[in-house]
Amino acid sequence: MTSKVVVVGAGVVGAACAFHAASAGLDVTVVDRGAVGAGTTSRGEGNVLLSDKEPGPELDLARLSRALWEEAGEELGSDSIELEAKGGLVVASTAEGLTALRGFALRQATAGVRTEPVEHVRDIEPHLAPGLPGGIHYPQDAQVQPVLAAAAMLHAAVARGARFHTGEIAAAVMGRGDRLTGVRTVAGDVLPADAVVNAAGTWGGEVGRRLGASIEVLPRRGFVLVTEPLPRMVRHKVYSADYVANVASSDAGLETSCVVEGTRGGTILIGASRERVGFDTTMNPAVVARLAAQACRLFPFLRGIHLIRTYRGFRPYCPDHLPVIGPDPRAPGVIHACGHEGAGIGLAPATGALVTAHLLGRSWRGADPAAHTGLLPDRFFTSGGTSK
Amino acid sequence: MSDPADLIVVGAGPAGMAAAVTALTGGLRVVLIDSGTAVGGQFWRHPPEHARSVIPTEDLHHGQREYHDLCETLSVHARKGQLDLRLNHHVWSAVREEDGFAVHTVDRREAPQEIAVVLRAPRLLVATGAYDRQLPFPGWDLPGVLTIGGLQALLKGGGVAAGSRVALGGTGPFLLPVATSLAARGVEVVAVCEAAHPRAWLRHPGPLLRNPGKWAEGAGYALTLVRHRIPLRPRTAIIRAEGGARVTSVRIASLASDGSPRPGRERRIEVDAVGVGWGFVPQLDLLITLGCALTNSADGNAVVAVDKGQRTTVPGLYAAGETCGVGGAVLAVGEGRLAAESVLADSGAAPVLGTKRLAAVRSAVAAQRAFARALALAHPIPPAWSSWLTDETTVCRCEEVTAGVIRTVRAEGACDHRQVKQLTRAGMGWCQGRMCGPAVHCLAAPKQAYHPTERLVATPVTLGALADLDR
Amino acid sequence: MSELIIDGKPLAFVEGQTVAAALVAAGRVSWRTTRVGHRPRGVFCGIGVCFDCLVAIDGVGGQRACLIPAREGMTVTTEESTDE
Numbered sequence: 014m015t016s017k018v019v020v021v022g023a024g025v026v027g028a029a030c031a032f033h034a035a036s037a038g039l040d041v042t043v044v045d046r047g048a049v050g051a052g053t054t055s056r057g058e059g060n061v062l063l064s065d066k067e068p069g070p071e072l073d074l075a076r077l078s079r080a081l082w083e084e085a086g087e088e089l090g091s092d093s094i095e096l097e098a099k100g101g102l103v104v105a106s107t108a109e110g111l112t113a114l115r116g117f118a119l120r121q122a123t124a125g126v127r128t129e130p131v132e133h134v135r136d137i138e139p140h141l142a143p144g145l146p147g148g149i150h151y152p153q154d155a156q157v158q159p160v161l162a163a164a165a166m167l168h169a170a171v172a173r174g175a176r177f178h179t180g181e182i183a184a185a186v187m188g189r190g191d192r193l194t195g196v197r198t199v200a201g202d203v204l205p206a207d208a209v210v211n212a213a214g215t216w217g218g219e220v221g222r223r224l225g226a227s228i229e230v231l232p233r234r235g236f237v238l239v240t241e242p243l244p245r246m247v248r249h250k251v252y253s254a255d256y257v258a259n260v261a262s263s264d265a266g267l268e269t270s271c272v273v274e275g276t277r278g279g280t281i282l283i284g285a286s287r288e289r290v291g292f293d294t295t296m297n298p299a300v301v302a303r304l305a306a307q308a309c310r311l312f313p314f315l316r317g318i319h320l321i322r323t324y325r326g327f328r329p330y331c332p333d334h335l336p337v338i339g340p341d342p343r344a345p346g347v348i349h350a351c352g353h354e355g356a357g358i359g360l361a362p363a364t365g366a367l368v369t370a371h372l373l374g375r376s377w378r379g380a381d382p383a384a385h386t387g388l389l390p391d392r393f394f395t396s397g398g399t400s401k
Numbered sequence: 402m403s404d405p406a407d408l409i410v411v412g413a414g415p416a417g418m419a420a421a422v423t424a425l426t427g428g429l430r431v432v433l434i435d436s437g438t439a440v441g442g443q444f445w446r447h448p449p450e451h452a453r454s455v456i457p458t459e460d461l462h463h464g465q466r467e468y469h470d471l472c473e474t475l476s477v478h479a480r481k482g483q484l485d486l487r488l489n490h491h492v493w494s495a496v497r498e499e500d501g502f503a504v505h506t507v508d509r510r511e512a513p514q515e516i517a518v519v520l521r522a523p524r525l526l527v528a529t530g531a532y533d534r535q536l537p538f539p540g541w542d543l544p545g546v547l548t549i550g551g552l553q554a555l556l557k558g559g560g561v562a563a564g565s566r567v568a569l570g571g572t573g574p575f576l577l578p579v580a581t582s583l584a585a586r587g588v589e590v591v592a593v594c595e596a597a598h599p600r601a602w603l604r605h606p607g608p609l610l611r612n613p614g615k616w617a618e619g620a621g622y623a624l625t626l627v628r629h630r631i632p633l634r635p636r637t638a639i640i641r642a643e644g645g646a647r648v649t650s651v652r653i654a655s656l657a658s659d660g661s662p663r664p665g666r667e668r669r670i671e672v673d674a675v676g677v678g679w680g681f682v683p684q685l686d687l688l689i690t691l692g693c694a695l696t697n698s699a700d701g702n703a704v705v706a707v708d709k710g711q712r713t714t715v716p717g718l719y720a721a722g723e724t725c726g727v728g729g730a731v732l733a734v735g736e737g738r739l740a741a742e743s744v745l746a747d748s749g750a751a752p753v754l755g756t757k758r759l760a761a762v763r764s765a766v767a768a769q770r771a772f773a774r775a776l777a778l779a780h781p782i783p784p785a786w787s788s789w790l791t792d793e794t795t796v797c798r799c800e801e802v803t804a805g806v807i808r809t810v811r812a813e814g815a816c817d818h819r820q821v822k823q824l825t826r827a828g829m830g831w832c833q834g835r836m837c838g839p840a841v842h843c844l845a846a847p848k849q850a851y852h853p854t855e856r857l858v859a860t861p862v863t864l865g866a867l868a869d870l871d872r
Numbered sequence: 873m874s875e876l877i878i879d880g881k882p883l884a885f886v887e888g889q890t891v892a893a894a895l896v897a898a899g900r901v902s903w904r905t906t907r908v909g910h911r912p913r914g915v916f917c918g919i920g921v922c923f924d925c926l927v928a929i930d931g932v933g934g935q936r937a938c939l940i941p942a943r944e945g946m947t948v949t950t951e952e953s954t955d956e
Contacts, residue, residue, distance in 0.1 A: 048820045055823050160823035168813070177814075241831060241861065241934050242907060278800070278826060279907065283864075296690050296857045298494050298505050298870070302517075305867035316865030319934045322833060323857040436920065438941055443919060449941065452888020512940050513932035532921045544902030544914045551918025554938070559893025560886065563901060563915070646912055647901055674901070798916070798924060801908040831923035836916075860920075861934065 016040055018372060019196050019206040021182050021220050023047075024054040025163040025358050026350055027212035029365030032085075032166035034210075035173035037369050037377055042204050043167065044196070046181040050163035053214050053357065056326025058237060058274065058282045059159045060250070061359040064101040064151035067117070068124035070387030071335055071356070076125060077379055078363030079153055084378070085162070085362055089169060094162040095277050101154030102249040104134050104145050104311070111146045114254045118149045127153050140246050140314050154250055156274065159358045166365075178204060185209065185224045185347070193346030196224070210348045210368055215292075215329035217337075217351030226344035228337055228390060230352045232327035234288045236300050238308070239322040242279030246314065250274040253311065267300060271307035273315075281318070283308045285355065292327060330354040331393075338367050339382070339389040348372070349390050406432045406485065406522040408744055409504050411492050411687065414442020415464075415730040416722025417528035418471040419737030420744075424526075425478040427745040427753045432485040432520050433475070434492060434506060436860070440472060442530055443550060444730040446557040456560040461582045463618070464730060490518065493862045495525060495687045501717060507866050515866040524717045524744050527688050527705075528737060531681035531723035534702075534839050536571075536782065537796045537804070538789045540642030540651075541677065549579045549678035562588045564674020568651050570594035570639035571678040572780040577622035579676060584629040591670050593626070594637040594653055596660060596679075601779035608775040611768050614731075639677060640667070640789040648675055660783020679782055681727045682839055682851070686859040688724060691715055697850035698726045700777035701839075709763070711740035712747075719743060728773030735766040787844055796844070797837040799830020807844050818842040819854060828854065831861070878948040885942040892918065892925050892937035903927065903937070903950040926951070 016039060020030045023045035035041045045051075061082050066072040086096040103118075105111035118128040129150040135141050137150065171177065180198035188194035195205040211228075213220035218230035252272040272284040286300045301323055309315045331337050331352035341347040350368045353360050366380035367388075376382075395401055408424050410417045413435035421433045435442070438449040445468045448456040459465060478484035490506040501523035507515040533548040540546065547555075547563055549571065555561045566589045569576050580590045602609060609615065626633055634653070640662055641652040650671045654662035680700050688705045689695070694714040696706040704726045711719050721740040722733035739762060742752055754762060790796070792805025802825045810824045818834070818841040821827055827841050828834025833856055834841070842851045873884040876894065885894035892915045895903060902914035904926055916924040918938050925937040928949040937948075 048816055049814075050823065051820070164813075164824060238864075240864070278829065280829075295692075296494055296496050298496060298503070301494075301858075302867045302870040305864040306871035309864055309868040316863065316868065317932055318864055319861035320858055320864055320867060321831060321861045322829075325857070436939070448888040452886070455886055456888050513929045513935050532917060532919060542911060542913065542916075544912050547915060548917045548922075551916060551938075554918040555893055555896055555915070559889040559897070561889065561893045561897045563896050795909075795911075798913075798922065801906055801911075831926070832921060836922050 017206045018042070018208050018210060019044060019204050020210045020212055021196070022212035022214055023049045023163070023167060023177065024052050024212065024214050025050060025159050025361040026214065026353065026364050027210070028163040028166040028170070029361040030210050030212050030350055030368045031170035031175050033365035033369040033377065034372060035170040035175040037373055039369070039372060041170060041175035042178055042206070043170070043175060044178045044180055044182055044198065044204065046179070049167050050160035052216070053326045053328065054159045054163050056237065056324050057159050057355070057358050058272070058284055059156045059358050060356065061155040061157060062101060062250070062356065063121070063126045063153050064103055064149070068120055070385060072121070072124055072126070074336070074360055074363045074367070074385060074388065075356070077366070078360050079155070081362035081366055081378060082155065082157065085166065089165040094165050095158035096155060097277065098153070098155045099274070100249045101151040102131065102134065102138055102148055102251045103151065103254055104141065104148035104251065105254045106145060108146050110254050114149055127151065138247070138249060138251055140312050141251070142311060142313050156250065157358060158277070162358070178202070182220055182223055185344070191345070208346050208348060208372055210350050212350045214351055214357065215327045217329055217349065221349065224344065224347050226341040226347040226349070228349060228393065229332055230329045231289070232292050233330050233354065234290050234293065234325060234327055235284065235355065236286045236297065236304065236323055236325045238283035238301060238304050238320050239324070240281040240283070240315070241319040241321050243281065243318065244279070245275055247273055247275040247281055247312065251311065253307070269300065269303045269307060271304070271311050273308050273311055281315070287328070294325070328354045329357070333392070336360060336364065336388055337390050338364055338385065339371055341390050342394060404430060406430045406520070407748060408432070408524045408526060409434065409502065409520055409522040410526045410528060411495070411504065412442065412528035412530055412722070413437070413440040414528060414530050414722060414733065415444055416733035416737035417442070417526070418475065419734040420526050420528060420721055420741040421484065422471050422474045423738045423741035423753050424744055425474065425483055427741070427750050429745065429748065429750060430483055432487060432522060434487045434490045434504065434520070436489065436491045438488060440475065440486070440488070441468060443554065446554055448558055448560070458557050458560060460585060461557050463578070467734065487520070491860045491862070492687065493858055493860050495691060497691065497715070501525070507862050515863050517866045517870040519870070524719070524748065526719040526721065526740055526744065527724060528720065528722045528733070529684040529687060529724055531683045531727055532835065533678040534680045534682045535677065535836055536679050536786050537794055537837070537840050538640055538642070539791055539794045540644070540648065542795050542798055543642050543644050543648040544646065545644065545648035545673060546642050546675040546677065549575060549676040552676040553579050553582060556582050556586060562586045564672065565589060566591055566672045567674045567676060568592045568594065568639060568653070568670055568672045569676045572596040573678065573680045574619070574776065575678060577626070580631050581622055581625040584625065584631060590629065590631045591672060592653060593631060593633045594639050595633060595635050596638045596656055596783050597635065597780045599635050602775070605775040605778055608768070608771040612772045615772060638783070638789070639675060642675055648672060651675055656783060659785040661785035661788045680777070680780060681723060682835070682853070683724045683727060685724055685853060686856040688713065688720060689853070689855050690857055690859070691718060693718065693720070695852060698777065699774045700727060701782060701850055702727070703850050703852040710743035710746070711736055712743055726770065726773060727777070728769055732766060732769035732773060735762050735769060738762050739766060782843065784847070796840055797827035797830065799832050800826040802827040804844070807841060811845055815845060817846050821845050822854070874942070874944040876942050876944070876946040876948055879950055889942050890938055891927065891929070891940045891942050891948055894942045895937065905951060
């Protein structure tokens with residue numbers, strides 16, 4: 014049983030790990046070189062989605078996470094984290110697309126996702142383009158404001174005794190018998206710990222290496238467009254059916270699929286692009302133009318609306334596009350919690366609960382390690398500990 | 402212009418005009434882009450060409466001979482097809498490409514219609530200028546309270562005064578030409594509140610002595626103020642504006658050395674308009690997105706780092722004027738010339754200025770920079786300015802975020818303006834923090850220079866115009 | 873003098889003025905209300921940076937009155953007229 018935990022990363026996943034671990038009575042220190050939610054957390058749309066996930070280990074985690082977001086909302090205040098169960102609407106653009114989407118939704122329904130076929134999509138989303146053949150409504154899809162949510166969870170963790178340490182992790186400190194006794198920062202501070210959680214998101218590969226527990230986490234660049242503030246014109250998270258294909262795709266080049274949604278602030282967010290270009294921060298106007306074109310096809314009124322801001326972030330992904338959550342078999346005391354790709358916001362609370370369950374050695378808030386073995390790091394290694 | 406351009410200049414103010422003229426004279430093909438309806442930028446803002454006979458503004462300007470000379474040379478080259486002048490074009494992004502730069506604009510000549518236009522050249526010169534730096538105070542969002550640059554723009558661009566009884570406040574020499582311009586149009590300027598202490602100049606007298614031209618300019622303003630009986634009040638500030646549908650009065654306070662109002666030393670003055678400005682903020686959006694290194698300037702701003710030839714740290718990218726540090730039109734013109742000389746040299750073209758002239762421009766630029774630095778040090782933001790704010794004072798005008806909300810997240814640990822923005826929406830609205838950014842920064846991290854947020858989209862652009870670009 | 877139509881009423885302007893200059897010349901310094909506090913706003917920065925002066929021009933919203941040259945017969949709609 015662990016008592017002292019260092020969580021590396023103050024993004025939404027690290028904050029959720031700290032929140033759950035501190036709630037379970039563990040002694041928690043969060044370390045980050047920057048401010049809370051300053052990395053990928055602040056570059057996302059705040060998706061809490063079931064609709065884009067096919068049945069399997071990620072959907073299992075997402076269903077638990079959806080319930081835990083609800084609990085977090087009750088505890089932290091839904092308004093303060095802008096948690097909104099707006100529902101998702103996936104629209105097909107062709108008859109064949111609709112058939113495929115319905116088949117996909119049927120399999121999701123079997124796995125416990127609420128799905129509602131919609132024949133006339135403009136009945137529930139009036140400003141959609143005419144002529145769309147239909148779609149699926151996912152009432153469980155929701156949205157949070159990611160930085161507010163991360164800050165609120167970290168705040169609640171601190172209220173439960175957790176500490177925040179500004180610094181950059183350098184290495185694990187090992188005691189007798191190769192037992193982890195703490196971590197050292199670049200500045201030379203040593204933070205005592207029996208366990209360290211790698212919640213460094215896109216930088217999880219590097220943090221893992223420094224902790225002697227290398228894993229492959231790679232960046233996938235994405236742009237998000239933000240419009241001028243408007244009265245509510247888009248009610249749901251609306252996206253085209255090809256988004257699902259892109260999320261799961263391993264293609265190297267640029268992929269864009271349209272996601273459009275309104276926010277509490279009145280702006281409309283438009284995503285989502287995926288590019289494998291490493292940590293290249295360069296602006297790409299062609300991607301912005303493509304996203305704009307797709308959004309205008311879905312919602313023609315957007316042609317006259319201004320883009321006022323674009324931001325880009327780096328989604329962290331593992332080679333098999335599943336997050337890696339659980340103890341590293343090669344490095345006792347190191348627990349990974351990263352590689353969530355574009356789903357880190359949605360999956361954060363369940364990740365925090367699952368990490369806490371691993372730390373406790375028993376279930377925590379509905380997270381049972383035995384039910385999420387598909388996410389363990391073990392999948393990347395042979396029993397001898399070498400990479401597969 | 403059918404042949405490809407050698408150079409794109411963004412911004413047709415003093416720096417951009419001078420740079421374009423030098424590059425054109427050196428034989429380069431130039432695209433000069435500006436969002437305005439006429440060349441000149443803010444300093445030489447004029448009504449559009451066709452309207453100058455009905456809106457006379459010549460008497461409000463300085464350095465008109467230089468302006469007209471530059472205009473004349475630009476016209477000559479435009480007629481020859483060597484200059485592609487793009488007025489009413491708004492640049493929303495500039496990116497590096499294999500062979501140079503792509504400058505993404507929208508053509509708004511037929512506004513509100515927007516047409517996406519992409520311009521390309523191997524070299525890019527950014528001279529996007531600056532805008533007034535603002536410090537919020539209670540009532541600064543009342544109608545009739547404007548930036549001093551806004552008052553001046555209405556006068557120079559449209560021949561319109563925004564009020565009949567006007568109080569001006571803030572710091573820096575720009576207060577004076579605005580006061581004299583207003584007076585020249587019959588406006589009663591009831592007070593010019595300069596927060597700085599006049600003796601601040603004595604701490605750095607060298608640059609003043611080495612720039613006698615500035616004396617004459619200052620003396621000219623002083624005479625005009627006296628002639629119009631405009632009271633210049635040093636070490637005072639407008640700390641509150643009052644009114645309902647429009648500002649009707651201001652409260653003026655005498656300031657202690659830290660800038661806090663001295664108790665019992667307030668007075669109320671009736672006005673129908675107010676102008677405020679605390680120096681300037683350079684417009685760095687394109688340069689930051691292009692990856693230029695920044696450096697801190699004496700006035701508390703980050704500015705783009707350039708070498709002696711106005712080269713940024715990005716190959717092929719040059720900057721001139723206020724983006725390299727606020728210093729006024731004469732400095733901007735000098736920097737524009739130097740930048741264009743670098744472009745010529747780097748393109749393998751012959752220089753325009755002879756060695757002696759070039760050395761003279763270099764030394765004038767150095768003297769002007771020293772003067773600008775002294776000016777910045779003599780006109781700092783008063784350290785205790787935030788004591789004027791009540792918790793109810795709006796700081797972010799777009800998203801209506803108050804000082805109280807910002808103070809709360811600051812107390813909870815938000816350590817910079819980016820963090821404050823994420824937690825409060827201050828700076829997330831239409832203006833993207835251009836108005837409140839420096840103030841939010843001062844509230845969150847007062848000891849550091851202001852590095853603006855990265856703005857990948859430099860000006861709003863319709864999704865329709867962008868969508869057409871995707872074809 | 874030329875005329876544009878603002879919220880259904882004629883407004884005279886001098887050719888070459890912006891929509892904001894025409895409004896200010898007519899004595900109006902505010903023509904919009906804010907989304908949250910419904911506070912009056914009009915011209916502030918005058919050079920296209922602050923976005924306080926937004927109007928709709930010929931039916932297209934989000935236009936900065938301080939940048940748009942006034943044109944004969946142009947229709948300007950202020951948010952004051954549409955605010956619910």
